[in-house]
Amino acid sequence: MSKVRVYEVAQKLNITSKEIMDMLAKYGFEVHSHMSTLEDEEANLVMNYYKEVTKETNTEIAAVTTKPTQKKLQKKQGKESDMIENKNNQPETNEDEIKIIQIPASLTLKELADKLDVTATELIKRLMKRGKLATMNQEIDFDTATELAEEFDVLTEVEEEKDLMEEIFGEIIDEEKDLEKRPPVVVVMGHVDHGKTSLLDAIRSTHVTAKEAGGITQHIGASQISIKGEKITFLDTPGHEAFTAMRLRGAQVTDIAILVVAADDGVMPQTIEAINHARAANVQIIVAMNKIDKPGANPDRVKQELADQGLLVEDWGGDIICVPVSALKGEGIDTLLEMVLLVAEMGDLKANPRRKARGTIIEAQLDKGRGPVATVLVQSGTLQVGDPIVAGSAYGRVRAMIDDKGRNVKKALPSTPVEILGLSEVPTGGELFYVAKNDKQARQVAEQIRAQGRVQMIGQTPNKVSLDDLFSQIQEGKMKELNIIIKADVQGSVEAVKQSLEKLSNEEVRIRTIHGGVGTITESDVQLASASGAIIIGFNVRPESAVKAIADREEVDVRLYRVIYNAIEDIKLAMKGMLDPEYVEKVVGHAEIRQTFKVSGLGTVGGAYVLDGKIVRNAGVRIVRDGIVVYEGNLTSLKRFKDDAKEVNTGYECGVMFEKYNDIKEGDNVEAFIMEEVPR
Incomplete structure (x- = not known):
């Protein structure tokens, strides 16, 4: 696709480059100078839009965007002369012919165009008349899609979200004659x-x-x-x-x-x-x-x-x-085993072995020599070597099946646990698996689920993981966060460590797992930890020497464990270091005011005698009169004769002045105290 310069577009429209740049900037085009380039399609849209705007009056533009409800009223009343023709010369529709389509909460212009059976260019033009510019692959929200659809006399409804796996594979009801004891x-x-x-x-x-x-x-x-x-x-x-x-x-x-x-x-x-x-x-x-x-x-x-x-x-x-x-x-x-068989007999446990298998991923791990390995429990149907399967975002063809005794098997009947090889990635423990029609369907379903999960993750994550964002969140919420990345040998351990550590969160420090995965600690883990101020917890895994060197250079704390108790204990210690320290008041001395002096321009000075302990200049003080605290604040001056003193000990006299307080009297007791930090 060829490109055209901004100044060339301006020449064709017979306007200045500055005018065209202002218009492009207004509608979201990133142009830095008159030499910036536009795609041909974009340039044509801009020129068409500019020509239409300069030719059409405000009345004509308003007529194009008239709501279909007004159209319906006009049709109903028989005012044929007031009806507005569609810009793309579509035939007029009767009220009975108005379609209703279901669309998701957000979709691309191209997807909406397909549902409305119009071209994407037509929708882009309609948006331009509203002062919005968009490409055919740009996502629009439900409200915008509804307004566009109404211009074509089409009403919209929010599409009901369905479980993708259930929608594709569905729930098959087996006939009684096909069921066998399991x-x-x-x-x-x-x-x-x-x-x-x-x-x-x-x-x-x-x-x-x-x-x-x-x-x-x-x-x-x-x-x-x-x-x-x-x-x-x-x-x-x-x-x-x-x-x-x-x-x-x-x-x-x-x-x-x-x-x-x-x-x-x-x-x-x-x-x-x-x-x-x-x-x-x-x-x-x-x-x-x-x-x-x-x-x-x-x-x-x-x-x-x-x-x-x-x-x-x-x-x-x-x-x-x-x-x-x-x-x-x-x-x-x-x-005990006889009782198990008795209860099973009473439960009348049956399944259909003559259908495509489905079941649950019990456990999954990344094996260095064999790749992703999953322990699965077949719940219905028969799983065979060579079956194309999908489990969440993981898919593949069963290359080998190993039973609990380490023997290779060709098939697994209902209620049989086996270890399978051949998946594209490590699936999540607890995920359901299905046998697909073929490799293509398995791959497509997995890719759809992965894309769906990516959209949900973006929607649930308000900000990207960065130190600046985290610090601002902490300041806004007045809560500190300890970010953790967990890597373990199997998926179950990731979940277990995550749940165990997040339980340690309290009102002041929140433990946040920003990433968890199966396999060794990689360079990308270290980079993520460095960017988000996280520590890495490795459970039954070891980082390579090169990764360790990067972690040392980035000053990322990597902790390796084999027993979960040790990880919990270390995180507790880390949390204690993040807790705001507690301060406890410690009284350091008492003094008695025995005489007062009024000094012009300064205020009242008290002549005091230290009864016990010492009076310290930077200490807090409170004045007690007849058992009642009449002042609490700080000293502004502490003198011994004419010299400033840092502290005055028991049995010595001193001169004291108090911050913003002059109403001292003879006989007042002065209590000096300091706030000592106590580790949490």
Whole structure:
């Protein structure tokens, strides 16, 4: 597309370059001189607009922009002579022919033109007559779009927002004949250190705890076991309260929740959280009373505490199954699993394996050798190697599937957890995945979701992340912010660390996670931290040496952790450093006014005797008369004989003058005090 200079446009219109530059600046064109260039299309629009404005009278312009409601009234009354012809000679429409279209809250001129079945150039001309210039790819708001549509006798409605995934893939209702029995999905929940992982170890004959830093389960795992020819799928949820979001997600995809309660410890805060999450997810609860073999075990107390939370066990006339177990000795495990199968049988759990698979991303991580790896739980249909899938903004073709025992499998039936390879990026844990028709559809859906998310993120972020903006926000809100960037080995850890640290926010300091992601700490992370005054928290990741050097040069604080408690403790210390210090008053001395002198031009000077401590020149003072404070302020002068003194100690006399106060009397007591800073 060719370009034309501003002065050339001015010559064609027979006006000065200054006039055309003023007009262009008025309508948003960035022109710096008469040598600036315009696209041909833009130049033609400007020239057409200028010619029309100079030719048309105000009445004619007003006639073009007459509201369609006026048109309708004129038509209805039969005033054919007063009707206004459309600028593009469109045939007149009857009231019955007026269309109604649905449009989003904002859209481009090109999209609106397509919906109105007119050219984008026609809409641009209409906008120019209103004193606005816009390109065909420029977004306009709903009100502007409505006004433009009315000029073509088209009414508009706000388009109802739909879940993009549900809109494309929809909810398929399976026929009863297609449904087959599926294994139950079980989540193990409970308080930290009550033996959840140990119980799963006993069930799966594995040793997950030994691999975890600090002995705490840091990630969600999924596995499947067989008992009496039946399968049960287990999700292992972490025990620390920092992982509340992960535990909640675990409960939402499950059928049965095993609530582990230590017989010697009873119901604890996280036990109550687990109960609430299981109820919210509408899953059946089975209580596994662990550590029944310990000397301090008290089953009756545990049952009473469970009853207080609304869980009445069968022994006490309720409907909650309670199984005493010992994960350490392996006692009661078979009974517990039988109860799981019994509850699953009562629940009549079924799914259709003969359809395109859909399910949930349980966990996802970036593997150095294999790329994005996601642990998925198939909830309906059958997932096969080679299927094109989409999960949020991630898409791809399933290149390989590995089951919980590390074996490669070709397909995964409902309620089966598998690890899949082949995604374009690391999906978010808890995201739903769908099998698409083909690679093209999967990619298009992912790109639409990514674009949708970008728009939402821009809308929710009022300002770009910069130090200037942050400082102004702090000043306006009188609140300090500690910005944090979190990088972890898996998505679940990012969420957990974020939630745990943001809980530390208080009235004075707010913790704000400006970015969280999976994978090693990169140069872009350091640049973002430098621009926003953030610190970087690395959880089970290490930065490369080059990145570390950049961080040192930019003076960005990078903290690396393997256990979440240490990260919480360090952030607490950082917050303490940001808190405004507290000041405590400390009395340093008392003096008595024994004589007063009136000095011309100065005021009243008090002759004082220091009774105890000392009187300091820069100290605050208050005058007490008959037990009542009559003045509180500062000293303007402290003298010993004729010389200025910094301080006067016990047993010495001094002359004192007070700031803006002369009404001192003999017998007044003077109390000197200082404000001492106390660290928070």
